[in-house]
Amino acid sequence: MARHLSERLSNALTIDVEDYFQVSAFAPLIARDSWPSxxxxxxxxIERILLLLETRHIxxxxxxxxxxAERYPVMLRRIAAAGHEIASHGYGHLRAWEQDADAFRNDVVLSKTILEQLGGQTVAGYRAPSFSIGAANLWAFxxxxxxxxxxxxxIYPIRHxxxxxxxxxxxxxxPRGASGLLELPISTVRLGRRNMPAGGGGYFRLLPYALSRQLLRRINARDGQAGIFYFHPWELDPGQPRPxxxxxxxxxxxxxxxxxxxARLERxxxxxAWDRMDRIFLKADYA
Structure with a gap:
């Protein structure tokens, strides 16, 4: 599934659209029934992100x-109208391993239906909250x-x-010999016997920017692969409430x-070079 290295390989820029109070690490202290209030x-x-992407033509x-999506359909349509891909993060940020197969099926079908109806485009991609598909629940694929x-x-191929x-x-x-589904893991760099995170999230805020840039360049140049980078809207919001x-x-x-x-995202x-997941990976060279 290797890609041919072009003069400037496009990487996949992804945003996990959830609010600050929906983060899995906050779950023990923030009840779900308090979310609406x-x-x-x-x-x-999201407006800040859309402005940055528009400025960069990304x-x-x-x-x-x-x-x-249910509560902010105008925002969802704004994302779609700007030419971005709408993909599913599940319905209510339940981790995949917290659900059995029937509950998981209901969750991913419901979220896909809502996003397609409100966003006006076919939903091809899914990302499990907190990268919660792993060796113990590969049935989710x-x-x-x-x-x-x-x-x-x-799946994030690191130890965490x-x-x-x-x-x-x-x-x-x-995964599991599937003929119609690709797993596209968050980017890592192999150093010795371990994979080092190179695809965003908290590591992007923790590590010096120069190191993050070096790791992504290595994936493009040495591996000849498109990188996959992710972040959350709340990561641009230092004024958010602190439970x-x-x-x-x-x-x-x-x-x-x-x-x-x-500032780091601007750099x-x-x-x-960046593009949507579907444009980079749902092509003949990944078929």
């Missing part, structure tokens, strides 16, 4: 919660294929205390360098 900041943060993939998805981006499948392939692969009682590790991971994220989008 919490101040939502998603619209303003199209991206927005993995969107069905819960968000069968469900996704049956539900009509063409690709997933749900909340998720990860380090033994998984680093680049596009077909009390969060553990120190959670506070560190969530709030570190939020004030620097906008990242200028330093590399």
């Amino acid at each position: 919490r101040p939502c900041r998603i619209e303003a943060n 199209h991206a993939t927005f993995f969107t919660l069905g819960w968000i 069968d469900v996704l294929q049956e539900a009509g998805y063409r690709y997933s981006s749900s 205390d909340h998720y990860g499948m380090p033994e998984a392939p680093r680049f596009a692969w077909r 009390p009682g969060l553990p120190l590790k959670t506070r560190f991971r969530h709030y570190l360098n939020l004030g620097r994220m906008q 990242l989008t200028a330093d590399f």
